Amino acid sequence: MIDQPREPSALIAVVGGAQCSPAEAALAEAVGRLVAEQGLGIVCGGRGGVMAAVCRGAVQAGGLTVGLLPGDDPAEANPWVQVVIPTGLGEARNALVARAGVAMIAIGGSHGTLSEMALALKWGKRVASLRSWELPGVYKAETPEDAVSYILDSSVNS
Amino acid sequence: MIDQPREPSALIAVVGGAQCSPAEAALAEAVGRLVAEQGLGIVCGGRGGVMAAVCRGAVQAGGLTVGLLPGDDPAEANPWVQVVIPTGLGEARNALVARAGVAMIAIGGSHGTLSEMALALKWGKRVASLRSWELPGVYKAETPEDAVSYILDSSVNS
Amino acid sequence: MIDQPREPSALIAVVGGAQCSPAEAALAEAVGRLVAEQGLGIVCGGRGGVMAAVCRGAVQAGGLTVGLLPGDDPAEANPWVQVVIPTGLGEARNALVARAGVAMIAIGGSHGTLSEMALALKWGKRVASLRSWELPGVYKAETPEDAVSYILDSSVNS
Amino acid sequence: MIDQPREPSALIAVVGGAQCSPAEAALAEAVGRLVAEQGLGIVCGGRGGVMAAVCRGAVQAGGLTVGLLPGDDPAEANPWVQVVIPTGLGEARNALVARAGVAMIAIGGSHGTLSEMALALKWGKRVASLRSWELPGVYKAETPEDAVSYILDSSVNS
Numbered sequence: 001m002i003d004q005p006r007e008p009s010a011l012i013a014v015v016g017g018a019q020c021s022p023a024e025a026a027l028a029e030a031v032g033r034l035v036a037e038q039g040l041g042i043v044c045g046g047r048g049g050v051m052a053a054v055c056r057g058a059v060q061a062g063g064l065t066v067g068l069l070p071g072d073d074p075a076e077a078n079p080w081v082q083v084v085i086p087t088g089l090g091e092a093r094n095a096l097v098a099r100a101g102v103a104m105i106a107i108g109g110s111h112g113t114l115s116e117m118a119l120a121l122k123w124g125k126r127v128a129s130l131r132s133w134e135l136p137g138v139y140k141a142e143t144p145e146d147a148v149s150y151i152l153d154s155s156v157n158s
Numbered sequence: 159m160i161d162q163p164r165e166p167s168a169l170i171a172v173v174g175g176a177q178c179s180p181a182e183a184a185l186a187e188a189v190g191r192l193v194a195e196q197g198l199g200i201v202c203g204g205r206g207g208v209m210a211a212v213c214r215g216a217v218q219a220g221g222l223t224v225g226l227l228p229g230d231d232p233a234e235a236n237p238w239v240q241v242v243i244p245t246g247l248g249e250a251r252n253a254l255v256a257r258a259g260v261a262m263i264a265i266g267g268s269h270g271t272l273s274e275m276a277l278a279l280k281w282g283k284r285v286a287s288l289r290s291w292e293l294p295g296v297y298k299a300e301t302p303e304d305a306v307s308y309i310l311d312s313s314v315n316s
Numbered sequence: 317m318i319d320q321p322r323e324p325s326a327l328i329a330v331v332g333g334a335q336c337s338p339a340e341a342a343l344a345e346a347v348g349r350l351v352a353e354q355g356l357g358i359v360c361g362g363r364g365g366v367m368a369a370v371c372r373g374a375v376q377a378g379g380l381t382v383g384l385l386p387g388d389d390p391a392e393a394n395p396w397v398q399v400v401i402p403t404g405l406g407e408a409r410n411a412l413v414a415r416a417g418v419a420m421i422a423i424g425g426s427h428g429t430l431s432e433m434a435l436a437l438k439w440g441k442r443v444a445s446l447r448s449w450e451l452p453g454v455y456k457a458e459t460p461e462d463a464v465s466y467i468l469d470s471s472v473n474s
Numbered sequence: 475m476i477d478q479p480r481e482p483s484a485l486i487a488v489v490g491g492a493q494c495s496p497a498e499a500a501l502a503e504a505v506g507r508l509v510a511e512q513g514l515g516i517v518c519g520g521r522g523g524v525m526a527a528v529c530r531g532a533v534q535a536g537g538l539t540v541g542l543l544p545g546d547d548p549a550e551a552n553p554w555v556q557v558v559i560p561t562g563l564g565e566a567r568n569a570l571v572a573r574a575g576v577a578m579i580a581i582g583g584s585h586g587t588l589s590e591m592a593l594a595l596k597w598g599k600r601v602a603s604l605r606s607w608e609l610p611g612v613y614k615a616e617t618p619e620d621a622v623s624y625i626l627d628s629s630v631n632s
Contacts, residue, residue, distance in 0.1 A: 008551065008557070009556055009557055011558075064557070066557055072573055082483055083482070083515070084483075084574075085574050087570055088569065088570070089405050091404065092250045092404060096563075112276070114272070114293075115273045115276035118270070118272035122270050135272075166397055201401075224399055230415055232324070235324065244415055246412070246415055246564035247563050247564065248563065250563055254405075405566070407593060407596070408563070410593075411564070426596070427593070428592070431589045434585045434588035435565060435568075435586075435589045
């Protein structure tokens with residue numbers, strides 16, 4: 001019998017479009033794999049596009065994936081989400097995704113993604129951008145490895 | 159006895175920092191007055207800085223002011239908020255401010271303001287920026303009159 | 317020019333079913349009128365049934381009505397809501413209704429209404445029940461006058 | 475390499491007081507263990523009392539535990555929560571707990587617990603009560619085994 005708590009899973013928020021290009025999907029899948037290989041989990045919006053690709057990459061590497069859905073139907077989750085939280089909050093759940101990660105990687109995406117990056121910055125978290133919005137304070141990453149390396153520093157130090 | 163509904167108040171979302179410079183406060187107060195003179199109400203985050211100044215301007219011109227507070231204590235509202243909604247949702251209430259306005263004017267501000275502008279754009283609303291973030295799709299206004307004139311078009315047409 | 321803040325509108329939360337019987341609608345309309353005659357506003361979920369009837373009664377008596385909608389479409393509001401806040405939060409907006417009132421009157425309703433009464437009790441607010449749930453700490457009112465009289469004490473004292 | 479999705483974890487919502495008696499804690503711990511032995515996860519509010527006890531029981535039996543915190547500080551979670559989601563939504567997060575479970579077990583608790591039971595009933599989920607609120611539609615369980623047996627039927631059938 002185990003009578004001591006496990007360490008909670010540190011989660012990295014990954015944000016991006018619910019629809020994405022094949023190139024963005026490949027980036028997201030690589031990010032998911034790299035994050036999982038570091039023993040970290042993924043938290044995302046739980047839907048398609050970048051969210052599905054990052055979860056797929058993480059699951060393939062044995063990682064944990066958490067999806068905070070905007071709607072109230074768990075079936076909206078992509079099939080690589082292991083912990084499905086149907087929030088029913090609509091876009092207000094973007095704030096939960098930004099809050100739940102110790103750091104954030106943005107891949108592509110549009111205005112919803114920007115709102116998540118803005119909140120992560122507001123809360124003092126490291127944010128890396130892979131072909132996504134460029135803002136003061138956001139690290140422009142060239143590769144998945146570069147993005148993960150940048151945000152890992154924050155996970156370790158914070 | 160009145161037995162017919164009144165027209166609901168169309169609300170303009172005004173966003174910006176909870177602390178602001180005197181110049182930003184003057185802009186916000188002018189925006190509040192101009193919006194009220196058009197018969198429109200203000201919805202904002204209900205706190206200080208830009209939010210207090212815009213409410214003050216609106217009340218002085220006989221307008222309606224609604225404040226969606228992040229916390230759960232109505233006493234956090236600035237004294238020019240007439241309808242106080244203490245959401246208790248933290249920053250997730252930013253989504254409600256963006257949603258409640260038919261259009262948005264941003265004045266100064268930082269990352270919280272950016273998150274609100276991003277959501278308003280996502281939902282297809284007109285957004286004017288007065289010394290605030292400049293983004294594709296956001297109208298860079300030179301004066302309060304310019305900002306109000308721009309977003310009024312959207313209120314009328316939408 | 318007015319250079320002093322107005323007193324914010326104290327709001328009474330009125331909760332009940334989105335569909336209701338004619339008897340419940342009559343009770344709700346009377347509650348709305350009585351609350352308005354005391355110079356207080358109504359906050360509710362903004363939809364039909366009890367919510368529409370209480371807003372109708374309040375508007376007829378010159379009162380203010382605020383509707384916190386579960387969805388994101390302002391057009392879902394009943395026509396007697398003057399300040400429409402489309403939260404997009406689904407049932408999580410029940411917590412906002414309970415929070416926004418200084419006290420609560422429940423009329424009929426089912427489990428959604430019960431969730432709102434429970435939160436108002438949790439936050440130490442007076443709750444009157446008119447043909448609604450009976451719980452420890454809830455005042456069982458016989459008439460609209462009785463319900464409003466009970467919760468007015470709390471508005472004055474709190 | 476695994477190239478197929480895992481089945482998402484079905485979660486049982488367990489609700490109750492943030493402070494509880496030793497007897498309630500023993501019930502909660504037994505519930506956590508029994509749920510985990512069925513291969514199901516726990517979702518709860520992530521704090522102390524019943525929430526800590528149910529997570530402890532689940533972790534000891536190898537189960538998954540998810541905590542949806544009211545605040546925004548992950549450190550508020552009890553040490554047996556493995557997936558920490560700091561929602562920052564205050565009591566509005568109660569709706570998320572009720573939504574995230576396929577069924578609910580309530581143990582002791584007060585008005586916050588009642589609000590969660592009401593929402594679960596509203597959404598048609600099975601709710602078992604162990605020394606908690608008794609409502610129409612809620613199953614009054616005598617033992618942890620009884621409670622888990624009742625709600626398992628719903629997990630299987632829904």
